[in-house]
Amino acid sequence: MDNIYLSGEIVMKVRNCPICFKNKSSELFRFTYDYLLKVQKVDESFLSFVGFDKDSFSSIVCCEHCDFTYLRENYEWDLKYEDYWKIHGREKPGTKFGRKKSFEERRLGNLANQKIISGLLMLIKPPRDDEYGKSKWLDFGCGDGHVALMAHGINFVEIYGYDINNEKLKGPSRKGLKIFNSIDAVTTNGPYDCIICTDVIEHVSEPRDIISFISDNLCPNGILYVQVPLKTKKQLIKDCINMKKGSLISTYHCGHLNYFSYDNFKEIMNHYGLHSCNVQSIWGGLEFMGDKFFKIISSPNLKSGLLYPPIKLLLGQKYNLHYFRK
Numbered sequence: 497m498d499n500i501y502l503s504g505e506i507v508m509k510v511r512n513c514p515i516c517f518k519n520k521s522s523e524l525f526r527f528t529y530d531y532l533l534k535v536q537k538v539d540e541s542f543l544s545f546v547g548f549d550k551d552s553f554s555s556i557v558c559c560e561h562c563d564f565t566y567l568r569e570n571y572e573w574d575l576k577y578e579d580y581w582k583i584h585g586r587e588k589p590g591t592k593f594g595r596k597k598s599f600e601e602r603r604l605g606n607l608a609n610q611k612i613i614s615g616l617l618m619l620i621k622p623p624r625d626d627e628y629g630k631s632k633w634l635d636f637g638c639g640d641g642h643v644a645l646m647a648h649g650i651n652f653v654e655i656y657g658y659d660i661n662n663e664k665l666k667g668p669s670r671k672g673l674k675i676f677n678s679i680d681a682v683t684t685n686g687p688y689d690c691i692i693c694t695d696v697i698e699h700v701s702e703p704r705d706i707i708s709f710i711s712d713n714l715c716p717n718g719i720l721y722v723q724v725p726l727k728t729k730k731q732l733i734k735d736c737i738n739m740k741k742g743s744l745i746s747t748y749h750c751g752h753l754n755y756f757s758y759d760n761f762k763e764i765m766n767h768y769g770l771h772s773c774n775v776q777s778i779w780g781g782l783e784f785m786g787d788k789f790f791k792i793i794s795s796p797n798l799k800s801g802l803l804y805p806p807i808k809l810l811l812g813q814k815y816n817l818h819y820f821r822k
């Protein structure tokens with residue numbers, strides 16, 4: 497990792513390619529102070545809190561060595577959020593910033609999560625020595641537990657949640673979910689028949705470490721359900737051109753540090769012994785879920801605000817993948 501120095505002081509950390517660790521890259525798009533403020537409507541006091549001033553920038557770059565696309569500078573926003581809330585309070589009147597989703601806003605998301613859990617139930621085998629025993633599941637990066645809690649209490653499932661954010665873990669813990677806040681505890685309790693990992697890999701500065709850890713802690717033939725935004729390389733470049741023209745594209749923000757393409761994601765997963773499995777042939781899968789959502793979306797009783805996350809899902813910004821460990 498390099499740092500950019502200005503007048504002898506560190507102004508910002510610069511990240512090497514998280515895939516090949518080389519540092520030569522070419523810029524595709526630059527998040528400037530003005531773009532964040534005017535287009536993304538990022539809160540001004542938050543920018544000041546993370547030390548992103550008028551001359552700062554974060555750029556989406558393409559590695560010249562391995563072609564991977566990632567965020568190079570000012571990439572530690574996620575780590576600073578909780579401290580910010582402690583000082584400023586969670587709610588910002590009149591804005592969406594920091595506001596927790598209401599039950600109504602979560603309804604479709606909950607439905608999708610329930611579908612994911614029921615799909616996984618069809619895939620994951622009971623323990624070999626006890627066909628009525630419980631399979632062991634882990635939600636890696638469970639946050640407030642909204643996915644893990646869907647599986648909590650199912651007869652055949654023993655699910656655990658792991659997250660580095662202790663604040664977020666309080667909620668699921670109160671609801672009885674068994675939680676870990678240390679990586680050592682995750683390993684000691686493993687391996688797992690099923691690992692769920694949603695909205696994590698794009699956020700971490702060392703994605704290879706996370707994928708490798710997950711693979712190591714998955715039983716042979718265990719199932720990993722992973723959700724990560726994926727694009728084709730062509731689409732990534734096109735999006736960057738549109739953002740330069742002032743467009744807002746929700747996949748791209750300074751909390752997303754890694755921008756995977758369909759091809760390189762698969763390649764990286766394979767490298768760690770994880771291979772995609774075809775869930776459609778077993779029971780439903782993404783196509784089935786997509787079809788369900790089309791039906792819901794066409795219902796006139798739903799408010800348009802509720803439809804946004806599943807539409808994104810359908811358009812393939814979120815690509816849902818099941819992997820198994822060989």
Ligand SMILES: [Zn+2]
Pocket residue numbers: 513514515516517518559560561562563564
């Ligand atoms: Zn690289």
